Amino acid sequence: MTNRTINIDDADKPPHYLPFRGTSFDRACLNLGGQMRLARFFGIGALLGGLLGSAAFLGSTGVAAPASSRVTLDQAVNGGGSTSFSISTSNPNEVIVIAVDGWPALTPSSVTVDGNEAKGIVGGTNAGVNTGFASIYVYTAPTAGSHAIAIDESGIELANNMAVSLIGGSITGAGAGDSGSDGTTGDSLTTTAGAYILYDADFDTGNCTIGTFSWSGSPVVPTTLTSLHTGCGNDSVFGGESASSTGTYSANVTDSDNSASEQSQDMVAIPFNTCPGIGNNYSGENCAYYGFRGANLNNANFSGANLTGANLTGVNLNNANLTNANLTNANLTNANLTNANLSGANLSGADLDDATTSNADFNGVKWSNTTCPDGTNSSTNSPKTCTGHGA
Secondary structure: OOOOOEOOOHHHOOOEEOOOOOOOOOOOEEOOOOOEOOOOOOOOOOOOOOOOOOOOOOHHHOOEOOOOOOOEEEEEEEOOOOOEEEEEEOOOOEEEEEEEEEEOOOOOOOEEEOOEEOEEEEEEEOOOOOOOEEEEEEEEEOOOEEEEEEEOOOOOOEEEEEEEEEEOEOOOOOEEEEEOOOOOOOEEEEEOOOOEEEEEEEEEOOOOOOOOEEEEEEOOOOEEEEEEEEOOOEEEEEEEEEOOEOEEEEEEEEEOOOOOOOEEEEEEEEOEOOOOOEOOEOOOOEOOOOEOOOOEOOOOEOOOOEOOOOEOOOOEOOOOEOOOOEOOOOEOOOOEOOOOEOOOOEOOOOEOOOOEOOOOEOOOOEOOOOEOOOOOEOOOOOOOOOOOOOO
């Protein structure tokens, strides 16, 4: 299998701002680099309904999402016609969205990521002689790295699968829209500001050449992520767009080769993830890549919390409980850690430059490439620790 890769220069990507709910600050800045792999999928589908999220439709007067608080695309990978392929995530807890299309319309026995079942969100069949299928599955990958996708597609003649990974999303409250048999009527769904909307369409054309795809949509026209033609013939296309405000989004795509008007299409919206803490209690919660810049988190409980990549610059963590917290690559510059308990915390790659650490407990901390409060690096210190270097 060969994956086609397109490199996106980091300079083309704006800073990713992630606001933290329920605190007195506005937003914090975290630069996200990376690479986007574009390719295309083919596969088979399953008829699985999806429930809309709880977002209220505010129409054209909807509340706009700050450019900072949105789900962003990490990668899109072509399965190359295989039922087994992989996708990489740059960060922990990214959402992987799998598009499973193809001909004929048979329900896959399973769709898994790293051996774990993915959740079916939506699926539909097109009408006519050349009945095909389009469906969408989602999975949250707990770790960064490469993830193996496997789809049981026995009986499929034209199969091509695709997956995308999204930063800052949540499968909780994911909304879906589906249009089964009409080749000209698109889908619509209601979602929240900052969500990422994916649109998947499968055309059973019967032609041996690929057609030209044309998008329409409101209030945003989707952008093609990738497309593929297989056999004689099946065309598929995957598009995406970012929801700038809460409201209803609609989209449709046409294929110049689709003379039979046999089209199956789905939409899914992946909402922006919010750290679900209550008050200052975030024990065990997933707050990866959230921005806490300048927040007052005095006496906050983050025991066992996932704070990977979190921006804690200048945050007041006086008396905070950070025992066994995962602070990998977190930014703690100028943070107030007076009397904080960080025993057993993972500070690999974290930046504690100029942090105040009076009476803080660092017993059992994992140090690795950590920037110490005095500006030195734990990996070049002897011993390889920040103890004696401001911690």
